Structure formats: C-alpha cells, structure tokens
Amino acid sequence: MRAAVVQAFGRPLVIEERPDPEPGPGQVRIRVEASGLCHTDIHAAHGDWPIKPTPPFVPGHEGVGIVEELGAGVTHLAIGQRVAVPWLGWACGRCEHCLSGWETLCEQQRNTGYGVDGGYAEKMLASADFATPVPDGIDPRDAAPLTCAGVTTYKALKVAGVAPAQLVAISGVGGLGHLAVQYAKIAGATVAAIDVTDEKLELARKLGADILIDARKEDPAEVLKRHGGAHSAIALAVNEQAFTAVYGGLRRGGKLIMVALPAGGTIQVPIFDTVLNGTSVIGSIVGTRQDLDEVFRLHAAGRTKVIYRTRSLDTVNESIADVLRGEVEARIVFEM
Ligand code: NAD
Ligand code: ZN
Ligand code: ZN
Numbered sequence: 199m200r201a202a203v204v205q206a207f208g209r210p211l212v213i214e215e216r217p218d219p220e221p222g223p224g225q226v227r228i229r230v231e232a233s234g235l236c237h238t239d240i241h242a243a244h245g246d247w248p249i250k251p252t253p254p255f256v257p258g259h260e261g262v263g264i265v266e267e268l269g270a271g272v273t274h275l276a277i278g279q280r281v282a283v284p285w286l287g288w289a290c291g292r293c294e295h296c297l298s299g300w301e302t303l304c305e306q307q308r309n310t311g312y313g314v315d316g317g318y319a320e321k322m323l324a325s326a327d328f329a330t331p332v333p334d335g336i337d338p339r340d341a342a343p344l345t346c347a348g349v350t351t352y353k354a355l356k357v358a359g360v361a362p363a364q365l366v367a368i369s370g371v372g373g374l375g376h377l378a379v380q381y382a383k384i385a386g387a388t389v390a391a392i393d394v395t396d397e398k399l400e401l402a403r404k405l406g407a408d409i410l411i412d413a414r415k416e417d418p419a420e421v422l423k424r425h426g427g428a429h430s431a432i433a434l435a436v437n438e439q440a441f442t443a444v445y446g447g448l449r450r451g452g453k454l455i456m457v458a459l460p461a462g463g464t465i466q467v468p469i470f471d472t473v474l475n476g477t478s479v480i481g482s483i484v485g486t487r488q489d490l491d492e493v494f495r496l497h498a499a500g501r502t503k504v505i506y507r508t509r510s511l512d513t514v515n516e517s518i519a520d521v522l523r524g525e526v527e528a529r530i531v532f533e534m
Pocket of ligand 1: 235347370372375
C-alpha cells in the first residue's frame with residue numbers, strides 16, 4: 199500500500215510503498231476511500247507543538263473507508279462496513295475524564311496521524327472501539343472533513359453554549375470555520391464570520407453568515423462591539439492576533455473558545471477587563487465519539503454541506519502549500 203510519510207519535520211512528505219498493516223487484537227484494517235487535510239496535519243509535519251510526533255509517521259485524522267479485516271476479539275464491526283477514524287484514536291475508558299464523558303481529555307489517549315499512523319494512506323489500522331460508523335447515504339468525501347473539522351466545531355459550539363438569541367463570532371472560515379458557521383446557524387444564532395480573503399467571506403455568506411468582517415480592512419473587535427458584542431467567539435484562525443481581536447469583541451459574560459493552535463501561540467489577557475466583564479477563556483479539543491455520531495446524523499439529515507476539492511495523495515506537498523497560502527475553498531480531501 200502507498201502512504202504519505204513525514205520523514206523529518208519541515209521536509210516534504212514522501213510517498214512510500216509499505217506492506218499492508220496487520221490488525222492486532224481490538225483493531226481493524228481499513229481500506230481508505232477519502233482522507234481530509236486538516237491544518238493540524240501541517241502542524242504535525244512541521245513539528246509545531248510542544249508535544250511532537252516521532253518521524254517517520256503517516257499524518258491524517260480524517261480518514262474514512264471500508265473495514266477489510268478484523269483483529270482478534272472485534273465483534274461489533276463487520277467487514278465491508280464504512281467507518282471514520284478521528285484524532286481520538288484510543289482512550290483508556292477508565293480514568294475520570296473517560297468516565298465523565300470527556301474522553302477527549304484522557305491522559306493516555308493515542309492520536310491518529312500523530313502518535314499512531316493515520317489516514318494519508320491506502321490502508322490504515324484503527325482501534326475498533328474508536329472507529330466511528332458512517333451512516334449509509336453519507337458520501338465518504340463528505341464524511342472525511344466531518345471527522346475532524348465537523349466534530350471539533352460542533353463541540354466548540356456546545357462548549358460555548360450557543361443559544362438562538364446570541365451573536366457568535368466565527369474567526370477563520372477555513373476547513374473548520376465553514377462548518378462552524380453552519381452549526382451556529384443550526385443552533386439559531388446570529389453569525390459574524392471573520393476572515394482575510396474575499397473567497398472565504400463569500401463562502402461564509404453562502405453558508406448563512408449574517409455579518410461578514412474582513413480583518414484586513416476593519417477591526418473585528420470594533421465591528422462586533424457595534425453589534426453589541428459577541429456572546430461567544432470561536433477562534434479558528436491560525437494567527438495570535440485573530441484571538442486578541444475577537445477577545446476584544448466579546449460582550450460582558452462572553453466566552454472566547456480557543457480552537458486553533460498556532461505554533462508557540464500565546465495571547466495577553468487583561469486581568470481587569472476579564473474580571474469585570476466576567477469573560478471566560480476556554481480551550482476546546484476535538485469531540486467525543488458521541489459528538490461525531492451527532493455530526494454524522496445532522497449531515498445524513500441534510501442539514502450541513504461540506505465544501506471540498508478532491509485530489510490524489512500524490513499532490514500532498516502542493517496541497518499543504520495551498521492551505522498555507524489560504525488558497526483552498528474549505529477542505530482538500532485526498533481520494534485513494
Ligand atoms: P484552515 O487553514 O483551513 O483555516 C484557517 C482560516 O483562517 C483560513 O480560512 C484563513 O484564511 C483564516 N485566517 C487566517 N488569518 C486570519 C485572520 N487574521 N483573521 C481571520 N481569519 C484568518 O485551517 P483548519 O483546518 O480550519 O484549522 C484551523 C486551526 O484549528 C489549526 O491551527 C488546526 O491545527 C486547529 N485545529 C484544532 C482542533 C482542536 O481540537 N482544537 C481540531 C482541528 C484543528
Ligand atoms: Zn481515559
Ligand atoms: Zn483536525
């Protein structure tokens with residue numbers, strides 16, 4: 199099987215021919231049909247974050263495909279079934295986080311395409327318990343971006359506690375943001391979408407955003423304040439200043455939900471304003487298997503639209519460059 203491999207941080211990925219991996223106990227082997235390119239894969243390939251993967255590794259945590267072999271003891275999945283393999287590749291199931299519905303915080307978790315090989319490959323292994331079934335009728339190319347971009351933003355909006363009479367700012371209308379706009383509309387909120395390209399703002403408008411803010415031309419904080427301030431802001435742009443800008447656009451009692459992970463990112467939070475305004479600053483990491491199941495059910499019901507361009511895995515390096523230049527409409531999906 200062919201796989202795109204990070205051999206060293208910051209170097210182009212290399213397409214390698216590898217033997218098909220053999221599923222161990224509790225695992226399945228999947229013939230990958232579609233695999234999304236999340237900005238996280240770029241951070242992984244660059245070694246951007248304090249906890250780094252160990253090269254060589256295969257990135258990708260939006261892999262969707264067909265189960266083709268069951269490891270020992272796997273009884274709840276069947277050969278021929280379509281599943282998605284998200285970032286949360288495995289969690290212990292026993293710790294306080296796992297037991298309280300926060301498996302995404304499990305300290306022992308394994309992450310697909312980071313700690314274990316991921317979906318930039320024709321075949322991949324997954325822990326059967328964490329491979330989420332994809333409902334019939336969902337195109338695998340739609341399911342791929344939902345597996346990270348979808349579940350992450352769906353969860354972030356749950357964490358924000360978005361309600362119908364609220365103003366929600368979506369900062370960055372890329373792979374994650376184009377779905378965040380839709381989930382915020384489904385929740386009934388008024389949506390302010392912020393980006394730095396005409397194409398992304400036009401996409402946000404088409405997907406239902408009520409207020410468009412071009413951060414090149416206007417200060418998002420000022421525009422949001424003119425509308426009374428945002429009840430919550432979901433920070434999805436890979437840019438520290440974008441976090442500060444939406445923090446400044448919150449109303450009293452507002453919540454900044456940090457989701458994007460710019461390398462070495464820090465922001466300065468003024469203590470006085472945060473205290474007097476009762477502001478919350480909250481980190482949000484992907485979503486649970488239950489969240490992903492809900493994301494798939496919303497999509498199967500026709501309530502979300504996934505925007506993507508398909509490419510072959512051979513284009514992996516130019517595809518990464520296009521995402522970094524902001525030249526991708528929303529997501530790139532590799533078709534295997
Ligand atoms: P992306 O590149 O597709 O989208 C980023 C968007 O931000 C683009 O549309 C870009 O034009 C826009 N942007 C750039 N500068 C901006 C600015 N100053 N103001 C407003 N918008 C700006 O990336 P993505 O795949 O959507 O991922 C976004 C980030 O989220 C990455 O850092 C990724 O690692 C992170 N992420 C986090 C989680 C999590 O669980 N917390 C999950 C997935 C991805
Ligand atoms: Zn755990
Ligand atoms: Zn991701």
